[in-house]
Amino acid sequence: xxxxxxxxxxxxxLYLRRTATGAEWWRVxxxxxxxxxxxxxxxxxxxxxxAVDIDLVVDAENLRAxxxxxxxxxxxxxxxxxxxxxxxxxxxxxxxxxxxxxSAAAQQRANSVASAVQTVRIGHVDVPCGxxxxxxxxxxxxxxxxxxxxxxxEDIVENKRVMLIGHTGAGKTSLIEQVAARAQHGVVRSNMNxxxxxxxxxxxxxxxxxxxxxxxxxxxTAMREGLWLIVDEIDFAEPSILAALTAVLEPHGRLTxxxxxxxxxxxxxxxxxxxxxxxVGAMSQFRHLYQGANLMNEAFxxxxxxxxxxxxSPAEEADVLVRTLAPHMTPALAATLAAIAADCRAAFAxxxxxxxxxxxxxxxxxxxxxxxxxPERAAGPAIYAKVSPEDAALIRGIIRHHIxxxx
Ligand SMILES: Nc1ncnc2c1ncn2[C@@H]1O[C@H](COP(=O)(O)OP(=O)(O)OP(=O)(O)O)[C@@H](O)[C@H]1O
Ligand SMILES: [Mg+2]
Numbered sequence: 150x151x152x153x154x155x156x157x158x159x160x161x162x163l164y165l166r167r168t169a170t171g172a173e174w175w176r177v178x179x180x181x182x183x184x185x186x187x188x189x190x191x192x193x194x195x196x197x198x199x200a201v202d203i204d205l206v207v208d209a210e211n212l213r214a215x216x217x218x219x220x221x222x223x224x225x226x227x228x229x230x231x232x233x234x235x236x237x238x239x240x241x242x243x244x245x246x247x248x249x250x251x252s253a254a255a256q257q258r259a260n261s262v263a264s265a266v267q268t269v270r271i272g273h274v275d276v277p278c279g280x281x282x283x284x285x286x287x288x289x290x291x292x293x294x295x296x297x298x299x300x301x302x303e304d305i306v307e308n309k310r311v312m313l314i315g316h317t318g319a320g321k322t323s324l325i326e327q328v329a330a331r332a333q334h335g336v337v338r339s340n341m342n343x344x345x346x347x348x349x350x351x352x353x354x355x356x357x358x359x360x361x362x363x364x365x366x367x368x369x370t371a372m373r374e375g376l377w378l379i380v381d382e383i384d385f386a387e388p389s390i391l392a393a394l395t396a397v398l399e400p401h402g403r404l405t406x407x408x409x410x411x412x413x414x415x416x417x418x419x420x421x422x423x424x425x426x427x428x429v430g431a432m433s434q435f436r437h438l439y440q441g442a443n444l445m446n447e448a449f450x451x452x453x454x455x456x457x458x459x460x461x462s463p464a465e466e467a468d469v470l471v472r473t474l475a476p477h478m479t480p481a482l483a484a485t486l487a488a489i490a491a492d493c494r495a496a497f498a499x500x501x502x503x504x505x506x507x508x509x510x511x512x513x514x515x516x517x518x519x520x521x522x523x524p525e526r527a528a529g530p531a532i533y534a535k536v537s538p539e540d541a542a543l544i545r546g547i548i549r550h551h552i553x554x555x556x
Contacts, residue, residue, distance in 0.1 A: 160177055160186070160212060160216065161177050161178060161179065161186075162176070162177060162226060162227070162228055163175070163176050163226075163227040163228045164176075164177070164219050164224040164225065164226055164227060165224060165225055165227035166219075166222065166223050166224045166225070168192070170194050171192065171193040171194040172192075172193045173190075173191070173192050173193070173224075174190070174191055174192075174193060174224075174227070175188060175189070175190050175215075175219060175224060176188070176189045176190075176191075177212070180206045181206075182206075184208060184209055185206050185207065185208055186206070186207055186208075186209075186212045187204070187205070187206050188203070188204075188205050188206075188207060188212075188215065189201045189203065189204050190202055190203035190204075191203075258303075258306075258307075259275070266278070268332075269331050269332050271294060271302050271328055271331055271332070272294045272296070272298055272299045272302055273299045274299060274302040274303050274306060275306075276302060276305065276306055276328065276331070276332040277306065277332065278332050278333050278334075279329075279332060279333045279334035279335065279375070279419055280333060281333050282333075282335050283335075284335030284336055284337060284376060285329065285330060285333050285334065285335050285336070286326040286327070286329055286330040286336050287330060288327070288330040288331060289323070289327055289330070290472070291469060291472035291473035291475075292323065292327045292469075293461065293465055293468055293469050293472070294327070295461060295465055298324060300456070301313070301324065301454075301456055302328055304454050305325075305328060305421060308400065308421065309454045310398050310422050310423075310424075310452060310453045310454065311325075311421075311422075311423050311424075311453065311454050311456065312383070312423070312424040312425070312426065312429070312450070312453040312454065312455045312456070313325070313423070313424070313425050313426075313455075313456050313458050314425070314426045314427070314428075314429050314430055314431065314432045314455060314456070314457055314458065315427070315432065315457060315458035315459060315460075316427060316432075316435070316460070316505040316507065317427060317505055317507050317509075318505070318507020318508050318509035318510060319458045319459060319460050319507065319508065320458055320460075320461065320508060321425040321458050322338070322379060322381065322425060324458070325377065325379055325423050326379075329377050334375075334376070334377050334419060334421070335374070335375075335376040335377065336376065336377045336378075336379060337367055337370070337371050337376050337377070337378050337379070338378075338379045338381055339367045339368075339378065339379070339380055339381065340381040340382055341380060341381065341382045341383055341384075341385040341386035341387075341390065342381075342382040342385040342441070345386075345390070346387075347366075347387060347389040347390050347393065348366065349366055349367065350366045350367055350368055350390050350393060351366040351368055351369065351390075351393050351404075351406065351408070352364055352365045352366040352369055352406060352408065352409065353366070353408070354408065354409075363406075363409050368393060368394070368397065368404060369404055369406065369414045371420055371422075372397070372404060372414050372415070372416045372417060372420050373414060373417060374417060374420075375417030375418065375419030375420050376419075376420065377420075377421040377422075377423065378420070378421070378422050378423065379423045379424070379425065380394070380422070380423065380424040380425070381424075381425050382425065382426060382427070382442075383424040383425065383426050383429070383445070384426040384427065384428055384429050384439070384442040384443050384444075384445060385441060385442060385443065386443075391449065394422075395449065395452070397416070397422060398422070398452035398453070399452070401415075401416060402416070403415050403416070424453065426442070426445075427439040427442065428442040429442075429444075429445050429450065429455070430445070430450055430455055430457075431455075431457050432457065438503070438505070460490075460494060460507075460508060461508060463484070463487040463488055463490070463491045464487070466483075466487040466490060466491075466508060466511065467480065467483040467484045467486070467487040468483075469508065469512070470482075470483035470486060470487065470511070470512065470515055471483045473512055473516075474512075474515055474516060474519060477519050478515060478519065482515075483515075485551050485552065486511060486514075486515055487511070488551055489547055489548055489551050489552075490506050490508075490511045492547045492550070492551070493506035493544055493547055494506050496543060496547065501543060502536075502540050502543055502544070503536075503537065503539075503540055504535070504536045504537075504540050506544075510531060510532060510535075513531045514527055514528055514531035514532055517530065517531050524548060524552055525545075525548070528544070528545070528548065532544060533545070
């Protein structure tokens with residue numbers, strides 16, 4: 150008698166053959182790749198469930214052959230493996246269900262944004278507009294919104310706390326500023342790698358004309374006025390500043406000004422909070438390059454959406470060079486310069502170079518090169534003088550590899 154043809158689901162479960170001392174079994178479950186099955190085998194002595202001694206993954210044809218063979222050998226389908234069948238059903242239905250949920254959520258977001266007064270489209274996202282004012286950054290028409298930025302822009306619309314991590318000059322600050330510039334939101338920045346005190350950040354009492362008055366710090370100012378606050382280099386912040394921030398990291402989190410009789414500051418709906426860091430989380434491996442950076446604890450990081458911003462791809466960077474230095478920067482010149490930057494970054498990743506090669510540095514070098522007509526001379530102030538002599542020699546070698554001296 151032939152083994153019956155079974156549906157994909159029905160093949161799942163336990164196949165058992167009684168032996169003199171116990172039983173021998175095969176278990177069929179769904180494997181990781183589509184159209185593959187996992188086969189486990191074991192021998193059971195008495196009541197003791199034996200260990201798995203064979204564990205393999207097969208395709209449909211192979212599974213059919215095995216089922217026939219087990220049938221011939223006297224294995225009997227013992228039990229539909231409730232666990233694996235349920236798992237298998239859930240496994241298959243998860244993505245379609247998630248896709249339905251995602252499009253319903255997108256529709257809901259689109260409806261709520263559509264009801265906002267005015268929006269501007271940035272990448273794939275409609276961003277509600279603020280009002281013009283002196284703190285709105287200037288639009289950089291050469292700025293390139295990469296595909297990768299869509300999630301971040303979406304988070305800004307949804308009022309998530311966004312932390313951007315990445316090497317210096319990768320584009321962390323400019324991304325936030327360029328979204329703000331296009332949607333007309335005022336931006337204030339507070340750099341933690343310097344003299345920022347908790348007084349500057351939260352506020353302080355001062356005496357003026359005989360009267361004592363309170364001066365709001367940058368955090369309550371941004372919260373009250375609906376500005377976008379960028380806490381730059383947050384991995385250098387004092388613990389007291391991080392403590393003040395933590396309260397505000399919750400959605401609609403309020404700030405209590407303890408020094409001002411516990412006055413509570415509620416966030417304006419347009420208020421947004423951002424942080425940038427070079428050496429946090431996934432960037433911790435580069436901490437030696439950013440001396441003095443603190444490790445941030447996980448509970449603090451968990452209150453943010455943390456995005457690792459890598460440098461633009463060579464094609465994107467060449468595009469930025471052409472747009473920024475139009476009309477003189479040609480696509481061919483730009484492609485070579487972007488390739489040099491990519492090679493320098495690869496050398497940095499191999500730890501042959503100890504300095505990162507930022508987009509800022511590349512743009513500056515290119516601009517000076519267009520003025521001097523001499524890549525080597527332009528590299529002096531734009532690159533070599535900023536790095537060690539060893540790094541300068543290596544970068545000079547990379548440049549010469551790409552640019553033959555003028556004949
Ligand atoms: N997507 C982009 N399109 C155009 N220019 C870009 C882009 N990303 C970065 N740049 C250029 O690179 C410069 C450096 O970027 P930015 O200041 O945002 O880097 P950063 O990551 O904040 O650096 P740091 O860690 O040193 O603060 C910008 O001023 C801008 O000229
Ligand atoms: Mg920055």
